[in-house]
Amino acid sequence: MKKTLFDKVWDSHVIRSIDKGPDVLFIDRHLVHEVTSPVAFLGLKNRASKVLYPNRTFATADHNTPTINQHLPVQDPLSANQLRALEHNAIENNIPYWGLGHEKNGIVHVIGPENGITVPGATIVCGDSHTSTHGAFGAIAFGIGTSEVEMVLATQCIMQPKPKKMKIQIDGSLNKAVTPKDVALYIISQLSTSGATGYFVEYAGDIFKEMSMEGRMTVCNLSIEMGARGGMIAPDEKTYNYIKDREFTPKGEAWDKAMEYWNTLSTDVGAVFDKEIRFNGNDIEPMITYGTNPGMGMGISGGIPSSGSLEGGVATYKKSLDYMNFQEGDNMLGKSIDFVFLGSCTNGRIEDFRAFTSIIKGRKKAEHVTAWLVPGSHKVEEAIREEGLLDIIHQAGFELREPGCSACLAMNDDKIPAGKYAVSTSNRNFEGRQGPGSRTLLASPLVAAAAAVTGKVTDPRELMVEESV
Amino acid sequence: MAYDKFKVLKSTAVPLPIENVDTDQIIPARFLKATERKGFGDNLFRDWRYNPDNSPKEQFVLNNPIYRGKILVGGKNFGSGSSREHAAWAIYDYGFRCVVSSFFADIFRGNCLNIGVLPVQVSAEFLNEIFEAIEADPNTEFEVDLKNQRFTILASGANTNFEINDYKKENLLNGFDDIDYLLNMKDEIEEYALKTPL
Numbered sequence: 001m002k003k004t005l006f007d008k009v010w011d012s013h014v015i016r017s018i019d020k021g022p023d024v025l026f027i028d029r030h031l032v033h034e035v036t037s038p039v040a041f042l043g044l045k046n047r048a049s050k051v052l053y054p055n056r057t058f059a060t061a062d063h064n065t066p067t068i069n070q071h072l073p074v075q076d077p078l079s080a081n082q083l084r085a086l087e088h089n090a091i092e093n094n095i096p097y098w099g100l101g102h103e104k105n106g107i108v109h110v111i112g113p114e115n116g117i118t119v120p121g122a123t124i125v126c127g128d129s130h131t132s133t134h135g136a137f138g139a140i141a142f143g144i145g146t147s148e149v150e151m152v153l154a155t156q157c158i159m160q161p162k163p164k165k166m167k168i169q170i171d172g173s174l175n176k177a178v179t180p181k182d183v184a185l186y187i188i189s190q191l192s193t194s195g196a197t198g199y200f201v202e203y204a205g206d207i208f209k210e211m212s213m214e215g216r217m218t219v220c221n222l223s224i225e226m227g228a229r230g231g232m233i234a235p236d237e238k239t240y241n242y243i244k245d246r247e248f249t250p251k252g253e254a255w256d257k258a259m260e261y262w263n264t265l266s267t268d269v270g271a272v273f274d275k276e277i278r279f280n281g282n283d284i285e286p287m288i289t290y291g292t293n294p295g296m297g298m299g300i301s302g303g304i305p306s307s308g309s310l311e312g313g314v315a316t317y318k319k320s321l322d323y324m325n326f327q328e329g330d331n332m333l334g335k336s337i338d339f340v341f342l343g344s345c346t347n348g349r350i351e352d353f354r355a356f357t358s359i360i361k362g363r364k365k366a367e368h369v370t371a372w373l374v375p376g377s378h379k380v381e382e383a384i385r386e387e388g389l390l391d392i393i394h395q396a397g398f399e400l401r402e403p404g405c406s407a408c409l410a411m412n413d414d415k416i417p418a419g420k421y422a423v424s425t426s427n428r429n430f431e432g433r434q435g436p437g438s439r440t441l442l443a444s445p446l447v448a449a450a451a452a453v454t455g456k457v458t459d460p461r462e463l464m465v466e467e468s469v
Numbered sequence: 470m471a472y473d474k475f476k477v478l479k480s481t482a483v484p485l486p487i488e489n490v491d492t493d494q495i496i497p498a499r500f501l502k503a504t505e506r507k508g509f510g511d512n513l514f515r516d517w518r519y520n521p522d523n524s525p526k527e528q529f530v531l532n533n534p535i536y537r538g539k540i541l542v543g544g545k546n547f548g549s550g551s552s553r554e555h556a557a558w559a560i561y562d563y564g565f566r567c568v569v570s571s572f573f574a575d576i577f578r579g580n581c582l583n584i585g586v587l588p589v590q591v592s593a594e595f596l597n598e599i600f601e602a603i604e605a606d607p608n609t610e611f612e613v614d615l616k617n618q619r620f621t622i623l624a625s626g627a628n629t630n631f632e633i634n635d636y637k638k639e640n641l642l643n644g645f646d647d648i649d650y651l652l653n654m655k656d657e658i659e660e661y662a663l664k665t666p667l
């Protein structure tokens with residue numbers, strides 16, 4: 001039978017199929033962080049059970065950590081308690097633990113690929129919905145709830161009905177200043193935040209072939225924002241080059257053996273998807289969101305759509321615009337902004353910092369803008385220094401913070417104040433996501449940089465003119 | 470985690486006719502700092518329910534005493550966003566045992582099923598009927614019959630079937646959880662793991 005990439009990886013991990021029930025799926029690698037794991041460890045203890053495969057489990061502290069003065073004790077007692085619990089649980093269960101200050105510490109979805117935990121054909125889960133990021137390597141990766149975290153700790157398995165399969169094909173080429181983030185925001189704006197619910201997505205076509213691994217991670221990361229369980233891209237030379245020689249990837253003979261398997265990981269010609277969608281890469285322009293879910297995105301030069309032109313409830317749409325204090329038909333260009341956030345597992349990798357600095361280079365941060373530049377990991381931070389980007393950042397009047405999730409979910413002190421506008425490279429513009437009352441405009445690192453130096457929503461193409469001649 | 474068995478639930482319902490209710494609304498991230506599963510109900514819909522000075526927002530449905538019950542009825546695409554099970558815990562802890570919508574986000578639905586909250590998906594038309602019934606009479610009662618997979622508006626008798634797979638249904642009816650099931654097949658799992666490279 002002809003199989004899709006997803007079928008191949010899923011089917012080979014099914015230990016048992018329950019009649020009229022879910023599949024029992026073996027999980028190769030499990031990532032754990034401080035927020036969604038303590039209750040799972042507690043459950044394990046209450047059952048007098050222990051972690052079945054500690055060497056398939058990896059723990060990092062990221063969601064709840066400060067992004068300044070990480071060498072000092074964490075001030076918020078509740079956060080400190082949660083971090084201590086993770087450390088304690090990891091040590092007690094012999095799980096590799098990369099806490100604050102550790103050289104491998106960082107956002108869980110940044111450090112997975114960075115350290116070679118993420119490999120093609122693997123099943124990877126984590127108690128965080130953006131686990132879909134790891135699909136960029138041809139892995140099946142998805143977010144789970146805390147009961148399931150406990151399940152995987154105790155049994156290295158998860159019970160899930162097999163999702164349906166969707167293919168999103170984008171050919172053509174990308175216009176100037178259009179980044180992987182724009183591609184993803186474009187897809188979500190077309191499909192809505194529930195358009196792929198129940199599906200696992202495979203991204204195919206020229207656009208994704210051309211894309212860097214970092215870019216593929218950004219796209220797969222945002223799969224969840226269209227409702228999909230996850231997204232994946234077939235591995236190729238780029239994938240192998242990226243993972244080769246990283247700490248946890250197979251070496252020597254084991255690598256050759258793995259390559260044999262990995263080379264089978266593409267969708268067979270003639271395999272059938274439950275749904276196929278096509279877009280043209282040339283139709284995409286730099287994107288920005290104007291509402292309170294990631295599906296409310298538009299080309300940056302356009303106007304906010306009127307409620308009549310959209311499907312869904314008018315009341316909900318109006319509530320959303322009210323919250324943002326925007327009107328139907330408004331142009332986004334020129335709107336004044338207060339904060340810029342560069343970071344998160346969506347856009348906190350080195351390539352994102354390269355993009356951001358390409359715009360701010362030789363310019364100055366707008367005076368009224370507060371900017372938080374937060375690398376996704378210590379390794380990203382190190383690369384920023386090594387590549388000389390830190391000098392550009394400082395010369396333009398910005399500062400670099402220490403790694404973590406930061407204002408992506410604002411569990412730490414990095415909260416956007418009520419009523420303020422933030423251009424953010426993260427993944428969610430929900431009401432209050434970046435702090436109670438905060439107003440988020442999701443965009444690419446290029447758009448964020450343009451906003452940071454002009455103080456308003458600005459088309460990055462305007463700032464790129466000189467460089468292209 | 471053990472939870473109460475779910476049999477037949479008869480209750481009034483609380484209406485929340487808003488679409489795309491995401492888990493950040495159900496429980497904002499700043500309330501996720503606990504290391505135990507306790508007290509999440511107090512912060513259910515925190516920012517819709519309370520002003521920044523912690524005074525209740527009168528117009529929000531949970532602050533309106535005429536609406537109460539063990540069933541929460543939400544608009545389309547309920548539970549989108551984050552995988553935080555805390556959202557389902559908050560709903561359970563507040564006292565809801567069933568959430569009705571015309572469409573659920575995947576992870577949220579799974580989380581509910583894992584902790585003993587029954588997600589009931591109905592058609593958009595039937596959802597409207599439910600909202601209208603509550604609007605006409607906030608005391609109107611509904612019946613959720615898990616065994617027969619039927620949701621009924623008792624006043625009018627209008628009813629609809631809902632989907633749930635047999636395995637999950639048995640679990641909910643009996644208060645079983647998946648981990649017990651998996652622990653019972655440990656040999657099979659270990660055998661599989663042996664031939665799987667890390």
Ligand code: SF4
Pocket residue numbers: 062063107108109128130344345346404405408409426427
């Ligand atoms: S950066 Fe944001 S989305 Fe990513 S893991 Fe952290 S909180 Fe989740």
